[in-house]
Amino acid sequence: MTSRPPVPPRMSDVAERAGVSKMTVSRVLSGRSVSQATREKVQKVIDELGYVADAAAGALSSGRSEFVAVLVPSLSSSNFSDTVRGLTAAFSPHGLQLLLGDTDYRLEQEELLVRSMLRHQPRCVALTGSRHTEATRTLLRRAGIPVVEMWDLPADPIDTAVGFSNATAARAMVRHLHECGYRRIGFIAGASERDRRGLDRMRGYVAEIKALGLGEPRVIRLGESPITMSHGAPAIGALLEAWPDTDAVMCVSDMSAFGAIMECHRRGLSVPRDIAIAGFGNFEVSWCCQPTITTVSVDAYGIGLRAGETLLAALAAREAGQTSRTKAVKIDFEVIARDSA
Amino acid sequence: MTSRPPVPPRMSDVAERAGVSKMTVSRVLSGRSVSQATREKVQKVIDELGYVADAAAGALSSGRSEFVAVLVPSLSSSNFSDTVRGLTAAFSPHGLQLLLGDTDYRLEQEELLVRSMLRHQPRCVALTGSRHTEATRTLLRRAGIPVVEMWDLPADPIDTAVGFSNATAARAMVRHLHECGYRRIGFIAGASERDRRGLDRMRGYVAEIKALGLGEPRVIRLGESPITMSHGAPAIGALLEAWPDTDAVMCVSDMSAFGAIMECHRRGLSVPRDIAIAGFGNFEVSWCCQPTITTVSVDAYGIGLRAGETLLAALAAREAGQTSRTKAVKIDFEVIARDSA
DNA sequence: TTGAAAGCGATACCAG
């Protein structure tokens, strides 16, 4: 009985056994012009030996990896994991692999991850949001590869961007609630400064409340990002304590909206009869919940897909010696009126 | 005004500019013994140049990458993303980076990803479940690196495993419902054969129903994996149509349990008064929902953490020339009685 | 269509 080979086979082993040169093996692997007979012969040996080419050697030699660096604030938020799916859909047909990183909503963590990912010479980078440390920006600029910022429209993009204005989207929701007749509208947000998109929504709310002359903003800030379902209950409790006559509440996310609605049920408040509640994101819970939740729909998957396409276009342009023209892709959002408001 | 350097600096550039050899730069980077003065001098140049070491070259030269390959059925399921967080917690202190892959519950996709990840010479591999294609098993065995299978306890593990018996956990829930006095208990599962853990839960349900003499199993199979919230509503509809006198329903996941409960609300059925509903997984929704959902709690984060520790131990043992002894780590689960059942 | 030789950019190893 032979023991497992301590050393995996190399391309030279395959070449030798197939009676060809390394180059021929390399060509077979990369699907380039090789005679049918040789190709089959080599492929047979590859299969027999279970040969797996070393990507590090290939990357070093060719000067290009097959990696795309992707950074999201949280892998467990369904909107970001949808974005990741979109990126995967864009890149995997091109044989590019995602190098995924979870920044936990922290810019320093993002910087750390960018630094560590850049070591692998990714072909391009997708990151979330428009705020980054100065070091991150410098690192990315020096890397000289295409970069896309997702989920926002930065005033000063590093390279390109695919997103929408979170403030504008929030204003649209406030207007919707206003049109529905609500006048004493509150807002539930996270307490941390880390989630800029959440803060932008809050700013949009405040701006629109003022624009509509609806009095002082009623904002409750509570809890860390990512905002989850358990955020909603204490938040609406605090809101109703501070402003008992509130007739509608807008939440920074469908997650908190759901938590708030469940808390209302517990208190015997009927939604929307006693109080209207709206969310943001069009998460699955928003249309599965009873009552269904009025929300702002954003195509998270589409953001990833478009971001991927933008990067691929930049890569292709670069290959052709041109400069890509796309600088920003604006993603649509839509207020979806449902039962809860 | 100088244009951006078309070629990023190399270690030799740093060495030259700092007046030392490449080896000294390498030592500074890896934190090995270098005189304080030299270290500072070199670090200064590194910062000035924005030098980022090439990981591919390092991996090729040292024969070891800093990658850990991780495969989960779905990145957007909160249980698996918690497991990924656990793995990250275990590995990042050791400077190891996760190479994440989403198999979409498909074994062929898993095989494809394993093949592609193995090209990067990962130090070890964590995959989900006990079922894999024969090619996957062969690839992994030939790779000769530590492997852990998560979320199940395979009869024939590739190497090591960290998980629990999904069938046993489901039986515990059936017993719990039985102890609560329910006798006409149904089960809601996915229709696809792809999610083995879901199927194991279903099998556990059937076995326990028989063991308790509760008559014929009442199983509704509907929808693809991953099972999401929208699964629950049609499933409970079908169940109540087939067996209108059902007094309790056990769901393959908290997601479907939630969807089922919302559907009951819609139909004016009170949970648990008219019908009891239990879930699986102790997802956030299970304790935020009104009523709170009776479920089986599994420490998803802990599975990832333990899996990471198991792999690290195997790596350390290997380093020391020994064989790691750990073969399987059994993770506890617990039936959590809440309002819904 | 195929092969030989020359690196890619880092680290291991051995000297000094």
Add this chain to the structure above:
DNA sequence: CTGGTATCGCTTTCAA
């Protein structure tokens, strides 16, 4: 503590 040299496994380039 520091430096030189060989080398990792593959692809590029050029020649046959």
